[in-house]
Amino acid sequence: MTDQPVWQPAASQAALKSRAQQLAFVRGFFAQRGVMEVETPVLGRCGVTDVNLDGIPAQVSASGIEGGWLQTSPEYHMKRLLAAGSGPIYQVSKVFRNGERGRRHNPEFSMLEWYWPGFDDRELMAEVSDLVCGWLGCKRPEVLHYRDAVKTWAHVDPFESAERELLRRCEEWLEPEQLAGLGRDGCLDLLMSFAVEPNLGIERPVFITGYPASQASLARVSEHQGHRVAHRFELYIQGIELCNGYWELTDPVEQRRRFEADNQQRRLSGKPEMPIDDAFLAALEQGLPDCAGVALGLDRLLMLKLGVTDISEVLAFPFERA
Amino acid sequence: MASYSTNEFRGGLKVLLDGDPCIILENEFVKPGKGQAFNRVKLRNLMTNRVWERTFKSGESLEAADVIDQDMEYLYTDGEFWHFMKTDGSFEQYPADAKAVGDTVKWLKEQDVYTVTLYNGAPLTVTPPNFVELEVVDTDPGMKGDTAQGGSKPATLSTGAVVNVPLFITIGEVLKVDTRTGEYVSRVKSS
Numbered sequence: 383m384t385d386q387p388v389w390q391p392a393a394s395q396a397a398l399k400s401r402a403q404q405l406a407f408v409r410g411f412f413a414q415r416g417v418m419e420v421e422t423p424v425l426g427r428c429g430v431t432d433v434n435l436d437g438i439p440a441q442v443s444a445s446g447i448e449g450g451w452l453q454t455s456p457e458y459h460m461k462r463l464l465a466a467g468s469g470p471i472y473q474v475s476k477v478f479r480n481g482e483r484g485r486r487h488n489p490e491f492s493m494l495e496w497y498w499p500g501f502d503d504r505e506l507m508a509e510v511s512d513l514v515c516g517w518l519g520c521k522r523p524e525v526l527h528y529r530d531a532v533k534t535w536a537h538v539d540p541f542e543s544a545e546r547e548l549l550r551r552c553e554e555w556l557e558p559e560q561l562a563g564l565g566r567d568g569c570l571d572l573l574m575s576f577a578v579e580p581n582l583g584i585e586r587p588v589f590i591t592g593y594p595a596s597q598a599s600l601a602r603v604s605e606h607q608g609h610r611v612a613h614r615f616e617l618y619i620q621g622i623e624l625c626n627g628y629w630e631l632t633d634p635v636e637q638r639r640r641f642e643a644d645n646q647q648r649r650l651s652g653k654p655e656m657p658i659d660d661a662f663l664a665a666l667e668q669g670l671p672d673c674a675g676v677a678l679g680l681d682r683l684l685m686l687k688l689g690v691t692d693i694s695e696v697l698a699f700p701f702e703r704a
Numbered sequence: 705m706a707s708y709s710t711n712e713f714r715g716g717l718k719v720l721l722d723g724d725p726c727i728i729l730e731n732e733f734v735k736p737g738k739g740q741a742f743n744r745v746k747l748r749n750l751m752t753n754r755v756w757e758r759t760f761k762s763g764e765s766l767e768a769a770d771v772i773d774q775d776m777e778y779l780y781t782d783g784e785f786w787h788f789m790k791t792d793g794s795f796e797q798y799p800a801d802a803k804a805v806g807d808t809v810k811w812l813k814e815q816d817v818y819t820v821t822l823y824n825g826a827p828l829t830v831t832p833p834n835f836v837e838l839e840v841v842d843t844d845p846g847m848k849g850d851t852a853q854g855g856s857k858p859a860t861l862s863t864g865a866v867v868n869v870p871l872f873i874t875i876g877e878v879l880k881v882d883t884r885t886g887e888y889v890s891r892v893k894s895s
Contacts, residue, residue: 434740481711481762482741484733555742555759564740564761571739576759579736599738616737626737 391698397688398698404684407517408474408494415509417470417496422459424476428659430454431644432599433651434571436480438489452478455677456495457600458662461630464497464673465665472496474680485692486622486682488700494683497675503601503613503629506674507589510617510625514587514678518686523587523617529609531590535581536573540594541609545569563651567596582618591615600637601628617678619686627676634666709765710743718750718771721758725750725769725823735762750821750828769823776820778812786812788820788827800827808832810865811883832883837892838862839878843869859888 391398412419429437429451442450453459456475463471477493498506511522532540538551548569549561555576556564564572582588591614595603598612605611613629631637638658645655684696694700708717713731720726726747735741741762748755750771760766776788776798785799786809798820802809804827808818811832819831843859859869859879867881869888878892 432738434735434738482733482735483711484731484735487733487735555744556761557758560759560761560764568740568761571736572742572759574736574739575734575742576744597738623737 388703390703392694392700392703393696393698397684397690397696400688401684401696404517404680404687405474408472408513408680411513411516412472412496415470417472417498418468420460420463420468420471420473422456422463422473422475424453424478425450426453426459427451427661428458429656430458431641431648431656431658433644433647433653437656438478438480454479455493457675457677458659460495460497460675461670462662462665464499465668465670470496470498483701486685488681488693488697490701490704491693492680493677494680495675495677497630497673499671499673501629501674503591503615503627503674506627506629506676507591507615507617510589510627510676510678511587514617514619514624514683517683518619520619521586523583523589525589525591526582527592528590528594528611529592531578531582532570532573534578536577538573540570548573567594570594570597579618579623580621583620583622587617587619589615589617598631598640599628600631600640602631602633615676622682622686623679624682624686625676625678627674629674630670630672632666632670632672634663637666638663706768707765708768710741710760710762713743713745713760718769719747719766720769721747721749721756721766724752725771725828726756727771729755750823770825771821771823771828773819773821775817777817778814780814781812786830788818788830791817798822798827800830804828805830808883810863811836811838811881813838813863834882834884835880835889836883837878837880838865840869840873840875843873843875845874856888 425440427450435454437454438452440450440452455477456473460471460473473495475493476490478490480489482489515522529540538548545566548566552561552569552572555572592606592611593614595610595612598614601612601614603610603612615627617624641658648655681693681696685693708719713728715728715730717728718725726749728745728747730746732744734744743760745758745760746755775791777791779787779789785801786805788798788800790796808830820827821829838861840859841862844857855871856868857871858866859873860866867886867888880889880892882889
């Protein structure tokens, strides 16, 4: 099955123009706040260990080094700059995730990522609101706990319901034989995607906070109402997941432990293990300043600006035409 | 037989689900940024025509269904089967049963070409072209000159199909009919 090549862009002229305006708005926003624009490699030596992120390997041959990976996010490189004393920084970059294609996904997409030394998650959420609402002209977001969101729309308690109960809830979407190996977080991801997300940010934008510690990724973890929760936040508008931010983990020992736990999880689910990025860990050992950081999908922000429901409408050349 | 993994799913793909051949109508990829990905898939069961919605975890796969569409000429019926022949010059013939022919039976005209969907080499469904041209074999007498005014009457076509036609249509005329709606489109000028 070969499709005819299409040379024309998928996005309209108006969408391309709005993209240029959005970029100018972003650069103006950060220039005004004294955040420095940086560029880090799109092509890196290492990939990531994240169980649910598949990087795209590159076959580079240079300086006696073979291999390389297209980056899934500029996070590690930007944290190395922070450790070197960069101060607040932002970047607009192309990032790559294998296998991701749908109405809200393209394997290559534009990410805006920024970091503020000295900020915690609350302070950075306020700045995200300034940027997003300044561009979209929307109401300021409300804040909702992950636990309350899941309880309200999926009718289970993400912290206290037994795994058995979560699995039973998932039977609305999956056949019994598909439940094997899904695990607690897999169940929660399914419920989040199908039961919760479509309801988020309809009346006004909403930040989801207080993720289970098992979904902390690179965020620090603390106790909240007797549960271990991650200082992680996501912003949802019209059911669209727009950004993901952390009050960043700075502890190199804990970071290495999480990378190794990822790889163990990868082994269990039959995925290849990923080499751990030692340059990144070395930077953490040197000392990453206390900071908060966030990654925001610029293509999705543009979708919201233009009121379109398919990412192809805002991309000059989505992967099928690329 | 080959199989398709979730990241090969797309509209039009023919797969086996619960033992039945299905065609994927819609495939929605859903994934929280840091979480597990899923595909929400809408499929039409080609045996029952029923539409199913199923969810798959990223990385799961479905077996490919041996389903292909072929142009075939309708030859004749022996009362039990309707016989079709490939148009590729091979003269290969395929008998389709009443279930495969379904409602298409009322549009079947000898020597016309239809789309026959084969499942494991046997006719599963027969689809008529969007438009067919058929002769009127019975209708009330026409009213000359009454071309502008509305009003219609039933007319029986050579295949047995009954369609509503304008009052001026007479027996022996050839009509163009839309098989999707069963509606009269126009008269066909006799050549």
